[in-house]
Amino acid sequence: MPVTIRYHAVSVVSQPVKVNSMDRESTRIEVDIIACDGQGYCAELLPERITLDEWGYPIVRDTPLTSELMDDANRAVRTCPVNALSIHRATR
Numbered sequence: 337m338p339v340t341i342r343y344h345a346v347s348v349v350s351q352p353v354k355v356n357s358m359d360r361e362s363t364r365i366e367v368d369i370i371a372c373d374g375q376g377y378c379a380e381l382l383p384e385r386i387t388l389d390e391w392g393y394p395i396v397r398d399t400p401l402t403s404e405l406m407d408d409a410n411r412a413v414r415t416c417p418v419n420a421l422s423i424h425r426a427t428r
């Protein structure tokens with residue numbers, strides 16, 4: 337059975353991100369699970385989008401960030417000791 341893989345362009349944002357109504361549907365926080373060392377700070381700072389698995393590694397909900405969550409999301413990105421978190425805006 338053929339498998340279709342769809343890609344869309346993603347830009348990585350390193351500066352604090354503000355969200356307007358145009359971005360809301362496509363701005364997400366993502367984790368580089370290879371870089372992550374599982375200390376779990378992110379889940380404490382952004383529990384609305386990040387929970388931890390049984391080993392303490394983050395499980396990120398694939399749900400867009402709302403403007404109300406952006407301060408906490410930016411704080412989580414800044415706090416991650418290994419820079420494993422980033423905020424992405426998908427351009428479709």
Ligand code: SF4
Pocket residue numbers: 367371372373374375376377378379392393394415416417418419420421
């Ligand atoms: S704060 Fe960074 S290193 Fe710690 S669990 Fe979250 S993503 Fe991983």
